[in-house]
Amino acid sequence: MFQDRPVIAFDLDGTLVDTAPDLLNTLDHVLSAHGIAPVDREEARPMIGGGARLLIVRALNRSGVVVSPDELDTLNRQFLDHYAAHIADASRPFPGLDAALDRLQARGAVLAVCTNKLEYLARLLLDGLEMTSRFAAITGADTYGIAKPNPLPLLSTITACGGNAGRAVMVGDSGTDIATAQAAGIPSVAVSFGYTETPAAELGANRLIHHFADLETALDDLLSSTGS
Structure with a gap:
């Protein structure tokens, strides 16, 4: 003891x-909905760990995409909603x-x-x-x-x-x-x-x-x- x-x-x-599977599936879903190409899974995996918003920011930076604060708020809300519905799928x-x-x-x-x-x-x-x-x-x-x-x-x-x-x-x-x-x-x-x-x-x-x-x-x- x-x-x-x-x-x-x-x-x-x-x-x-x-x-990682459910987080990155959600990231792909949200980026795709806004016409942004998904980030390579091996590159995206180390981006996890700072919360949803930071994961999105890291993915956008890696893709060279710039969004406004309001657009980032929208992406974050969409991410959280989708992720909550699929949080334990994989x-x-x-x-x-x-x-x-x-x-x-x-x-x-x-x-x-x-x-x-x-x-x-x-x-x-x-x-x-x-x-x-x-x-x-x-x-x-x-x-x-x-x-x-x-x-x-x-x-x-x-x-x-x-x-x-x-x-x-x-x-x-x-x-x-x-x-x-x-x-x-x-x-x-x-x-x-x-x-x-x-x-x-x-x-x-x-x-x-x-x-x-x-x-x-x-x-x-x-x-x-x-x-x-």
């Missing part, structure tokens, strides 16, 4: 769930996740989600995948009115779980997640299978894993060094 029930806070897109947990979460919960860890996805979309996705009940807290970019890498969302999520920064770990796939953990003063684990443009090994995380089978060992190392 873990001592003192540590909080393990996870990013969502690219960390817990491979959401999105699936990454391999080994369910077993890893089972092991952590059996040892007394408290699990949470801290994402830059809007909270209602995060909950909708986790509901669709029947995962919501696993998490003591699910927070998004709008929950506290500020997004990662500001440390407030992560620290507030940990507090909402009844924990504190001295016995918590952040698990994520991007520089934003690792920077958030560093700003919050907690250790971090980076996964190598997410959506970052920067190689995961270069993000500055305390540990790097390539499969969820390795998560428990990484957490044991980090939590033992912090006395949790």
Whole structure:
């Protein structure tokens, strides 16, 4: 068993769930409706992680398309509406996740989600995948009115779980997640299978894993060094 029930806070897109298929299908749908060519999937995948609006902006920039703020607002609304209706069509947990979460919960860890996805979309996705009940807290970019890498969302999520920064770990796939953990003063684990443009090994995380089978060992190392 873990001592003192540590909080393990996870990013969502690219960390817990491979959401790229539904996000990029939605992006293609919205761009096509406005006569804009879709972005190559391999180029678009690393653009995920900053929320819908930023994904659209990155895609437009990659295509060399300039739109007005009002047009961008329209694209964003259309994206959110379509995505909400198709949020779990093809999105699936990454391999080994369910077993890893089972092991952590059996040892007394408290699990949470801290994402830059809007909270209602995060909950909708986790509901669709029947995962919501696993998490003591699910927070998004709008929950506290500020997004990662500001440390407030992560620290507030940990507090909402009844924990504190001295016995918590952040698990994520991007520089934003690792920077958030560093700003919050907690250790971090980076996964190598997410959506970052920067190689995961270069993000500055305390540990790097390539499969969820390795998560428990990484957490044991980090939590033992912090006395949790």
